[in-house]
Amino acid sequence: MAFLLWILAVILVVAGIVSLVRGQILWGVVLIIVGLLVGPGGVSIFT
Template sequence: MTLVLLIIAAILVISGIVSLVRGQLLMGIALIVIGLLVGPGGVSIFT
């Protein structure tokens, strides 16, 4: 389960960075924050 959360968090953060580069500031910040919340190192919303 931890590995799945880590992969999901990494995908969210990477897509957030890509959104920031494309100029979608709000969507990029939202994806990064959600990725950090889901990740096992952060405050996981699944536990």
């Protein structure tokens, strides 16, 4: 379960960075924040 959360977090953060590069600043920041919450935060909640 923790491994899947980390993979999801990495995908969200990468998508956020790509959005930032494309100029969609708000969407990119939201994706990065959600990715960080899912990764370290989600792992600590579910384990």
